[in-house]
Amino acid sequence: MKILITGSEGFLGKNLSVYLSERKDIEILTFNRNSSPADLPGLVAQAEFVFHLAGVNRPPQEEGFQENFDITASLARALESAGRKVPVLYTSSTQAAQDNPYGHSKRAAEEALLALRQDGFPVHIYRLPNVFGKWARPNYNSAVATFCHNIARDLPIRINNAEAQITLVYVDDVVDDFVAVMEGKKSGTPFAEISPQYRITVGELAAQLEKFRDSRHSLTTEPVGSGLVRALYSTYVSYLPPEKFDYQVPRHADQRGVFVEMLKTWDSGQFSFFTAHPGITRGGHYHHSKTEKFLVIKGKACFRFRHILSGEFYELFVSGEESRIVETVPGWTHDITNVGDDEMVVMLWANEIFDREKPDTYALPVGTAP
Numbered sequence: 628m629k630i631l632i633t634g635s636e637g638f639l640g641k642n643l644s645v646y647l648s649e650r651k652d653i654e655i656l657t658f659n660r661n662s663s664p665a666d667l668p669g670l671v672a673q674a675e676f677v678f679h680l681a682g683v684n685r686p687p688q689e690e691g692f693q694e695n696f697d698i699t700a701s702l703a704r705a706l707e708s709a710g711r712k713v714p715v716l717y718t719s720s721t722q723a724a725q726d727n728p729y730g731h732s733k734r735a736a737e738e739a740l741l742a743l744r745q746d747g748f749p750v751h752i753y754r755l756p757n758v759f760g761k762w763a764r765p766n767y768n769s770a771v772a773t774f775c776h777n778i779a780r781d782l783p784i785r786i787n788n789a790e791a792q793i794t795l796v797y798v799d800d801v802v803d804d805f806v807a808v809m810e811g812k813k814s815g816t817p818f819a820e821i822s823p824q825y826r827i828t829v830g831e832l833a834a835q836l837e838k839f840r841d842s843r844h845s846l847t848t849e850p851v852g853s854g855l856v857r858a859l860y861s862t863y864v865s866y867l868p869p870e871k872f873d874y875q876v877p878r879h880a881d882q883r884g885v886f887v888e889m890l891k892t893w894d895s896g897q898f899s900f901f902t903a904h905p906g907i908t909r910g911g912h913y914h915h916s917k918t919e920k921f922l923v924i925k926g927k928a929c930f931r932f933r934h935i936l937s938g939e940f941y942e943l944f945v946s947g948e949e950s951r952i953v954e955t956v957p958g959w960t961h962d963i964t965n966v967g968d969d970e971m972v973v974m975l976w977a978n979e980i981f982d983r984e985k986p987d988t989y990a991l992p993v994g995t996a997p
Contacts, residue, residue, distance in 0.1 A: 628652060628653050628654070628675050628676070629653075629654045629655075629656055629673050629674050629675050630647060630653055630654070630655055630656065630674065630675070630676050630677075630678065630809070631656040631657075631658065631670050631671060631673075631674035631676070631677045631678070632644055632647075632655060632656070632657055632658070632677075632678045632680060633658040633659070633667075633677070633678070633679050633680055633681035633698070633702065634658075634659060634679075634680035634681030634682060635655075635657035635658065635659045635680075636657075636659040636660065636661070637659075637680060637681070637682075638758070638760075638762055638763045638764065638768050638798070639680045639718060639758065639798065639801065639802075640657075640659070640678075640680045640681075641762050642760065642761070642762060642798045642799075642801075642802055643678060643680070643802050643805060644657070646802050646806065647806075656670050656673060656674055658670055658681065659681070664701060667701055667702060667705050668704075668705040668708060668709075670705075671702070671705040671706055671708075671709050671713065672705075672708075672709050674709075674713055675713065676713065676714050676715075676716075676809050677702070677706070677713055677714070677715040677716070678715075678716050678718075678805060678809075679699065679702055679715055679716065679717045679718070679740075680718050681698050682694070682695045682698070682718070682733070682736075693732060694732075695729075695732035695733055695735070695736050696732050696735040696736050696739065698736075699717070699735075699736035699739050699740065700736075700739050702715070703739045703740060703742070703743055706743060706748060707743070707746070712747050712748050712749065713748070714748070714749035714750075714751070714808075714809075715740060715743070715748065715749070715750055715751070716751040716752075716753070716805060716808055716809070716815070717736065717737065717740050717750070717751070717752050717753070718753050718755055719733045719734075719736065719737050719752050719753060719754045719755070720733045720754060720755055721754050721755065721756050721794070723737060723754055724754070737752055740752065740817075741817060744817055749814075750815070750817045751808050751814065751815030751817060751819055752815055752817050752818050752819065753801075753804075753805075753815070753818075753819050753820070753821065754818065754820075755796060755801070755821065756793075756794035756795065756796055756821075756824060757769050757770070757771070757793055757794060757795050757796070758795075758796050758797075758798055758801055759771035759772065759795055759796075759797060759798065759858070759859075759862055760797055760798025760799060760858070760861075760862050760865075761798070761861070761862060761865035762865070763798075763862075765777070765866075770793065770829065770832065771795065771832065771859070771862060772862075772866075774832065774833055774836050775836060775862055775863045775865075775866040776866045778833075778836045778837060778839075778840050778863070779840065779863065779866045779867050779868070779871065780868065781840075784833060786829055786830060786833060787829075788829060789828060789829055789830030789833075790828055790829075790830065791828060791829045792826055792827070792828055793826070793827060793828070793829060793832070794824055794825070794826055795824070795825045795826075795827065795855070796821045796823075796824050796825070797825075797855075797858035797862075799858070800821055800822070800823065800858075801821055804819070804821050804822075823854075825854075825855040825858075827855065832859075835849070835856065835859055836859065836863055839859075839860055839863045839864075840863075843874045845891070846876060846888055846889070846890060846891045846897075847891040847892065847893065847980070848890055848891065848892055849893075850892075850893065850894075876888060876889060882904075883903055883904065883907045883909060884901060884902035884903045884904055884907060884909075884970070884971075885901065885902050886899065886900075886901040887899060887900055887901070888981075891980045892980075895978070896976060896977045896978040896979050896980065897976070897977055897979075897980050897981065898974070898975070898976050899974075899975045899976075899977075900924075900972065900973060900974045900975060901972075901973055901975065902970055902971060902972050902973075903926075903963070903964075903965040903970070903971045903973070904965065904970060904971075905965050905967060905968055905969065905970075905971075906964070906965060906966075907964070907965050907971075908962050908963070908964040908965075909962065909963050909964075910961050910962035910963050910993075911960065911961075911962045911990060911991065911992050911993060912960060912961075912988050912989055912990050912991060913935055913957070913958065913959060913960040913961065913988075913989055913991055914955065914957050914987050914988060914989070915957055915958070915987055915989075916957055916979075916987055917955075917957070917977060917978060917979055917987045917988070918954065918955055918956065918957065918977070918978045919954065919955045919975060919976065919977045919978070920952050920953070920954050920975070920976045921952065921953045921954075921955075921963065921973055921974070921975055922950070922951075922952055922953075922973065922974040922975075923945045923946060923947050923951075923953075923971065923972070923973050924947050924972045924973065924974055925947040925969070925970065925971060925972040926946070926947055926965055926967045926969055926970060926971030926972060927944065927945075927946045927947075927965070927966050927967030927971065928944070928945050928946070928963050928964065928965060928966065928967075928971055928973065929942060929943075929944050929963070929964045929966045930942060930943050930944075930945065930953050930961065930962075930963050931961065931962055931963075931964070931993045931996075932955075932956070932959045932960070932961045932993065933959065933960050933961075933993045933994060934958060934959050935958055935959065935960055935991060936958070940993075940994075940996055940997055942996060944966070946967075947971075947972070960991040960992070960993050961993065962992075962993050
C-alpha cells in the first residue's frame with residue numbers, strides 16, 4: 628500500500644512516517660518543503676491514501692498563511708486528476724473556527740477538500756488542538772515543546788498567564804487515530820476528533836515539567852505510568868540533550884559494602900540496591916508495617932528470620948543464578964549474609980519511602996539457629 632504524506636518533515640509528519648516505516652506492508656511517498664510543486668500530481672497518482680499534514684503555523688508575515696490554502700488547493704486538483712477516489716486525511720486546527728488569519732487559511736483549506744467530498748472522495752478532517760510529543764520544534768509548534776526544551780537545559784521559561792487553559796493531545800494518540808482511519812477502523816464524517824484530550828493550565832504544565840527535572844535530585848518519580856503525566860514525561864525526556872542522559876545518585880559505603888537508593892515513588896515505595904563482602908551480614912531488625920522484596924543479582928545469600936513473639940526460626944539460601952524474590956514479613960526480625968566467596972549484589976524494593984522521623988525499623992538480632 629502506497630501512502631503519501633505531505634509535510635513529511637514536520638512534527639506530525641516525522642512521527643507518522645517513523646510509525647508507518649515500521650510496517651512491511653506500506654511504502655511511504657513524501658512531499659515536503661524540499662519537494663517541487665510539480666511533483667505533487669505524480670505522487671498523488673501513485674497513492675492509495677493521502678495524509679495531508681503540510682502547512683504553516685508561524686509565517687514571517689500574515690500573507691504566509693495563504694500557503695495553507697494554496698498547497699491544499701494544489702492537492703485537491705491533483706486528486707481530481709488522478710481519476711481515483713483516493714482517501715485523504717487533513718490536519719486542520721481548532722483555530723479554523725476562529726476569526727484570525729491562520730484560522731481563515733485553515734478553513735479555506737477545509738472547504739477545498741469538502742468540495743472533493745461532494746464528488747465522492749473519502750475526506751477526513753481533524754481540527755487538532757495543541758499537539759505535543761517528541762520532535763516538536765521549540766518556540767514554534769507548542770508551549771510544551773518550548774517548556775520542555777528550556778527546563779531540560781535549565782533555561783528560563785516565560786509565562787504570560789499561568790491560569791490560561793490549554794487543550795492538549797499527545798502525538799502518539801494522534802498517530803494511532805490517523806492509522807485507524809487509514810485502516811478503515813474509524814471515519815471522519817467528515818470531521819473527526821482525537822481522544823483522549825487533556826485540559827491543563829499553563830502554570831500547571833510548567834510546574835509538572837519542573838517536577839520531572841527535580842526528580843533527579845529528590846529521586847522521587849512522578850506517577851508516569853498513564854494519562855497526561857505519562858505523555859508529558861515521555862515528551863520531557865525526549866528533549867534532554869545527550870550530556871544529560873545520565874545522572875548520579877547518592878552512594879553510601881562502609882566496611883560492609885555499598886547502599887544506593889535508585890528511585891522513590893509517592894505511593895509505591897522505593898528501589899535500592901546494596902552489596903556485601905564475603906561473610907558480611909546486613910539487617911538484624913524487624914518492621915511493624917514495612918515490607919521488602921529482595922532479589923539477589925550476584926553471589927550467594929543466606930536469609931534468616933525469627934518471629935519476634937514465638938521465636939519460630941526459618942532460613943533459606945538464594946544465589947544470583949536463580950531469580951527468586953525473598954520477602955520480609957512484619958513481625959519477623961531478619962538478616963542476610965553473604966555466604967559466597969565473591970561480592971554479593973542485592974536489589975531491594977520497600978513498600979514505602981524511608982522516613983527518618985518514623986523509620987519503622989527496630990534492631991533485634993536474629994540469633995543462631997535452634
